[in-house]
Every structure is written in structure tokens, then in C-alpha cells.
Amino acid sequence: DIQMTQSPSSLSASVGDRVTITCRASQSISTYLNWYQQKPGKAPNLLIYAASRLQSGVPSRFSGSGSGTDFTLTISSLQPEDFATYYCQQSFSSPPEYTFGQGTKLEIK
Amino acid sequence: QITLKESGPTLVKPTQTLTLTCTFSGLSLSTTGEGVGWIRQPPGKALEWLALIYWDDDRRYSPSLRSRLTITKDTSKNQVVLTMTNMDPVDTATYYCAHRGYTSDWHYFFDYWGLGTRVTVSS
Numbered sequence: 001d002i003q004m005t006q007s008p009s010s011l012s013a014s015v016g017d018r019v020t021i022t023c024r025a026s027q028s029i030s031t032y033l034n035w036y037q038q039k040p041g042k043a044p045n046l047l048i049y050a051a052s053r054l055q056s057g058v059p060s061r062f063s064g065s066g067s068g069t070d071f072t073l074t075i076s077s078l079q080p081e082d083f084a085t086y087y088c089q090q091s092f093s094s095p096p097e098y099t100f101g102q103g104t105k106l107e108i109k
Numbered sequence: 110q111i112t113l114k115e116s117g118p119t120l121v122k123p124t125q126t127l128t129l130t131c132t133f134s135g136l137s138l139s140t141t142g143e144g145v146g147w148i149r150q151p152p153g154k155a156l157e158w159l160a161l162i163y164w165d166d167d168r169r170y171s172p173s174l175r176s177r178l179t180i181t182k183d184t185s186k187n188q189v190v191l192t193m194t195n196m197d198p199v200d201t202a203t204y205y206c207a208h209r210g211y212t213s214d215w216h217y218f219f220d221y222w223g224l225g226t227r228v229t230v231s232s
Contacts, residue, residue, distance in 0.1 A: 001172055034218040036156075043205055043222035044156065050216040087156055091217040095169050098146065098158035098219070 002026050002090055006101035012109040017078045021104045023071045023088035032092040035064055035073045038103075039084045047086075048073065083108050111135035113145070113206050113223035120229050121196050127228060131189040131206030135221075138164050138184050144209035145189045146219065147180065149202040157202075161209060162189055198230045 003026040013019050023033065031051035036044035046055045048064035051071055061076040075082055088101040117129035129147070136143055146161035160170045160180040170178050179192045189206060203225040210220035 032216060036219075038156075043207075043225055044219070045222075046210075046218055046220050049210075049218040049220075050212065050214075053212075053216075055220065089156075089158075089218070095163075095167070096217050097169065097171070098148075098161070098217075100148075100156040100158060102155045 002029060002092060002097070002099055004088055004090055004099050004101040006086075006088055006104050008104060009102065010105040010107065012107050013078055014109045015078050015080055019075045019078055019106065021073045021086055021088075021106075023066075023073070023101050025069045025071075025090055025092075028068045029090045029092035031067045032090055032096065033064075033066065033071045034089045034091065035062075036087045036089065037082075037084045038087065044087065078106075080108075082106065111208050111221040113208060113221060115204060115206050115223045115226040117204075117226055117228065119227060120231065122232050123197055123230060125196050127191075127193045127196050127200070129191045129193075129204055129206075129226065129228075131191070131223060133187050133189070133206070133208070136187075136208060138162070138182050138187070138189070140164055142211055144211075144217075145182070146207050146209055147189075147191045148205045148207060148219070149200075150205070150225075151199070151202040154202075159193075159204075160191060196230045201228065201230045203227050 035048040038044040113133040143164040147159040205225045207219035208221040
């Protein structure tokens, strides 16, 4: 089974900051990596798929990069509505299994 | 626009079987490539993928829960049903159903989600 590990588990930042969250896979998953944002009491929302492709409607301050085992989600300039928990998810193998990372909680400093 | 909604009991007793229904619109599970899955989230914890069913009735399960899960579809009703046997208090969670989106170069993701249904396992 492929394991996904995110770092950090939590992060404090200020509005306007540039923030990077990392996700590491236990084996190479090419670019089969997605990122979701989840706010309290809400369902997750897809931000990035295929490691770097921005989902329709998602602000361009969100970006993703990486391939193989190491991936990053970057928010270029934090906005108040970005404080949430972020999850990575892999969709490698055929057929895919959709393992999530443990999440990164982004809090206001 | 795709919408999904979960329904089922809010409280089940230990050892009982949980049955959840996902009713969706805006997609047909008889269309090639389509899939609907289930994901859960215990209170304060991470998301966990459970199962997914494809348009061709292929079914995939989380390896850790495979023995307890069954996913089925009723294409005529636009519904997907998940059953989980031998429920335990650790299965207390919000259960989501979601549409599995895909690209032409075989990338897969969950792009539409239901609101979720909270299930508590307690005697």
C-alpha cells in the first residue's frame, strides 16, 4: 500500500504570507497526486489535480508541483478564507487506490 | 452540475451493519468512465477512502476494510449503496460520497462531494 505523509501537521501564518505544504509518497506515484482544502464542518474541495493542474474556479494563488515521491502545495499570498486543513491524495496504480495524507491545518498567526 | 447526497442512520449499535445510500444527479453511472466513491472522516481526524464503484460495476475497496465493505449501484435510481458490517465505535465518522472525476490522460480525483452524513456507533 502507498502511504502519504504531509508536513507540517500544522502551520501558523499571516494574511499575505507565502505558504508551502509538502506531501511525500512512500513510493513513486508519478504525478498522480491531488490536493484538497477542507473547512470545518464542510466537505473537502478539490484544488489541484495531477500534481499541478488547477481545478476550475480555484484562485490562481494556489499552485502545485512535484513528481515521483515529493510534492508541494503553495499558496502565494494567504487570504483570510484560506485558513483551513489541506489534504493530499494519491491516485496511482491501476485501478487506483485513493490514499489521503494525514492533513495540514493552516491557522492564523 | 453534479450533486450528491448521503442518507442513512445517524446511530448504530456495535456489531450492527451500517447501510448508507448516496443519491446523485447530473451524472449517470451507466456512462463509460464514471465512478462514485465513499470516503469517511472520524471526528478531528483525516479523510479515509473506503470504496469506489465504476460504470462497468467494477468495485474497489480500501485494503484495510475490504472484508467489511460492500458497494453496489442502482443505475435506474441514480444511487450507490455502501454497507459496512460489524460496526465498532472507532467507525464513528462523517461519511461522504463523491464523484470520481477523470482526465483524458488517466488522472483521477474526487471533484464533487456530498455534504456528508454523521454516523455514531454506540450502544
